[in-house]
Amino acid sequence: FSINMDQLQLDEELGRGNYGTVKKVLHKPTNVAMAMKAGRELEDAKLNAIIMELDVLHRAVAPEIVEFYGAFFIESCVYYCMEYMDAGSLDKLQGAGVPEDVLARIAACMVRGLKFLKDDLNIIHRDVKPTNVLVNKKGEIKLCDFGVSGELDKSLAKTNIGCQSYMAPERIKGESQNNLGTYTVSSDVWSLGLSMIEIGMGKYPYPPETYSNVFAQLTAIVHGDPPELPEDSYSEEARDWVAQCLRKDPERRATYKELLDHPFLVRDRTSNVDMVKWVEKALEHKAAVALAAAKAQTPQSV
């Protein structure tokens, strides 16, 4: 079905990226809650290119991919409606800790999602990071914001080297040489590994505050040793799996098939990890942190 703004009742803001906001909306005709992402303004020629390319999104149907409901345009801005994920993105759920069996399940879902995009739709994600991994209270883990087309990517404005870069070393190098042709699946595998590290450590592994500037931070990614999962909380198998994603040489990184056949994920196939319980606890922790922050901000009433 097609969607337009008149059918939507706007609810609260779900989050804000570098360029736009994502709002929860209710699609009144179907009574379905959705997440609506607004892109930035574009020229008409580009809008037409996007309309054609959006078609691919309707075919991106898999258990590990956030469902696409439709898009519409208002005054040269794209509005994009997708499945609402009621536990939000992983970056905000990792605070309470991520035990190894949960990490394995997240990894397995991400790899299956990425493999589906690549094998079935010939899409490379290009923006793998914890904010683009969404979770719901059923315990499902799904990917969003993948790079369907150059134009759509630009309209949703995601090519940026922010203060948290998940870009592979070869891409950082390519970018500085203004060479955009270097993107391959293996660059996504690096970003996947880095996301696992962030989820496992509970924080981004190249924290901006430890570097004097962005250049120093990017230099550490390109020339330093890749980060590892902490030894005290993860097994040798888990650590090896992540290490295979974070090889500096893209040719040496594991493929999706190898990652799925690795003992770390083979074990997950028969694991009965309680994801619903983990999401519940993670949300409680997130709410407690938000409450404490709000209290710290409000001046004491008399």
Ligand code: ATP
């Ligand atoms: P960037 O701008 O670098 O891509 P980002 O991924 O955080 O960063 P957005 O894609 O604009 O930025 O998303 C903003 C936030 O909105 C996300 O971090 C996530 O918490 C929330 N969000 C996005 N999509 C959904 C969704 N479908 N359901 C629930 N929450 C969502």
Ligand code: MG
């Ligand atoms: Mg996003």
